[in-house]
Amino acid sequence: MNQTIKDLFSFIQAAKTPFHAVAEAKKLLLEAGFAALNEADEWNLLPGHAYFTDRNGSALIAFRLPENEPDGFQIVASHSDSPSFKIKENAELASDVYVRLNVEPYGGMICSSWFDRPLSVAGRVLVKTETGVETRLISFDKDLLMIPNVAIHMNRSVNSGYAYNMAVDMMPLFGDGNAKGAFKKLVAEEAGCAADDILGNDLFLYNRMPGTEWGEANEFISAPRLDDLECAFSSLSALISADNPRSVAVAAILDNEEVGSGTKQGADSDFLPSVLHRVAAALGKEADFTRMTANSFMVSADNAHAVHPNHPEYADPTHRPAMNGGIVIKFNANQKYTTDGVSNALFEILCKRACVPYQFFANRSDLPGGSTLGNISNTHVSMNTVDIGLPQLAMHSAYETAGAKDPDFLIAALKEVFLASVKAKGNGSYTLL
Numbered sequence: 001m002n003q004t005i006k007d008l009f010s011f012i013q014a015a016k017t018p019f020h021a022v023a024e025a026k027k028l029l030l031e032a033g034f035a036a037l038n039e040a041d042e043w044n045l046l047p048g049h050a051y052f053t054d055r056n057g058s059a060l061i062a063f064r065l066p067e068n069e070p071d072g073f074q075i076v077a078s079h080s081d082s083p084s085f086k087i088k089e090n091a092e093l094a095s096d097v098y099v100r101l102n103v104e105p106y107g108g109m110i111c112s113s114w115f116d117r118p119l120s121v122a123g124r125v126l127v128k129t130e131t132g133v134e135t136r137l138i139s140f141d142k143d144l145l146m147i148p149n150v151a152i153h154m155n156r157s158v159n160s161g162y163a164y165n166m167a168v169d170m171m172p173l174f175g176d177g178n179a180k181g182a183f184k185k186l187v188a189e190e191a192g193c194a195a196d197d198i199l200g201n202d203l204f205l206y207n208r209m210p211g212t213e214w215g216e217a218n219e220f221i222s223a224p225r226l227d228d229l230e231c232a233f234s235s236l237s238a239l240i241s242a243d244n245p246r247s248v249a250v251a252a253i254l255d256n257e258e259v260g261s262g263t264k265q266g267a268d269s270d271f272l273p274s275v276l277h278r279v280a281a282a283l284g285k286e287a288d289f290t291r292m293t294a295n296s297f298m299v300s301a302d303n304a305h306a307v308h309p310n311h312p313e314y315a316d317p318t319h320r321p322a323m324n325g326g327i328v329i330k331f332n333a334n335q336k337y338t339t340d341g342v343s344n345a346l347f348e349i350l351c352k353r354a355c356v357p358y359q360f361f362a363n364r365s366d367l368p369g370g371s372t373l374g375n376i377s378n379t380h381v382s383m384n385t386v387d388i389g390l391p392q393l394a395m396h397s398a399y400e401t402a403g404a405k406d407p408d409f410l411i412a413a414l415k416e417v418f419l420a421s422v423k424a425k426g427n428g429s430y431t432l433l
């Protein structure tokens, strides 16, 4: 297994929830010499230094300031969240013989992939303090739950298109009849506090299965949450190793993409523009902010669909991304993807600089396809943006599959994004330094 895949798997393993993804990202950034900033404090930013800040503990923006006066921003945006099940406030569903947890879906998952596999619980707990509350991240490092299938003898239709009911089929089993009242106690124990001192929580199920490399020549990788932790991890790796003398390099890992981005820490918020404005102000460029965004470039990085081995008919006849075939540039006439002729051209140049392969994706014209965060972010801070991702199978399964060679391609290309500077000439021509 190459070092990139090892590091990717260890990031994914740690990033069980968006809160844990941000905590792990902070750890990597601190090790790389980035300094932490609190949104609520005054920022004293120095040219040539690198920083990060978070919002809600579940979204993070890291940036590196150039030594010189900046031309603009070079941004890579991805998301920290993945489809899962959120545990409700009154968590226990008890009967005579069983205690289950009462969960509701977060995002659009493939339900069948969550059955008959060891699951556990992770998230954040708000603990009462003398003066207010304190956030503590918890994750149970044990097989704690299972969502059992109904035996085929009792559900003969399960192989011919079963409609899963979120309020009936998806409740994970937590214990036998003796487990009544145990869940809150377990959470308190894990958080290191008294059960009565827990004033709030955001807890999710997570798949216990670690990442694996497989296939005839180990050409495939499978892991939970590849969408979109593969892109989030790659953006951090690239930012850590890229020192741009002319532009502000920014990696934004935003939350709640899977539920439409419309939260204070999502792409449909003021988080990214507010950080960019504060950076511009600190560099004495606030009056030039619009000039900076005109000379900026953004990559909206969210995984893409590889052509499916058993269902190639779902892929467009002339857009059939292959795993290990390189970065996927996504197009959509209705601008669910931001890519246009300009942003595609600029990104192709950067891929060529990195010597990495790239391929194109568009939906079949009779399939609606998905959406992502690039176009939403552009309504708050607008700049030339390209939508890309790595090709994968089984998007939104609890265990997704991608190519083992592609993460290195993405890191190399994103490094070129962070090292570049775009100058808009105003006549449809651009200079790419």
Ligand code: CO
Binding pocket: 079, 227, 228, 257, 302, 303
């Ligand atoms: Co995604």
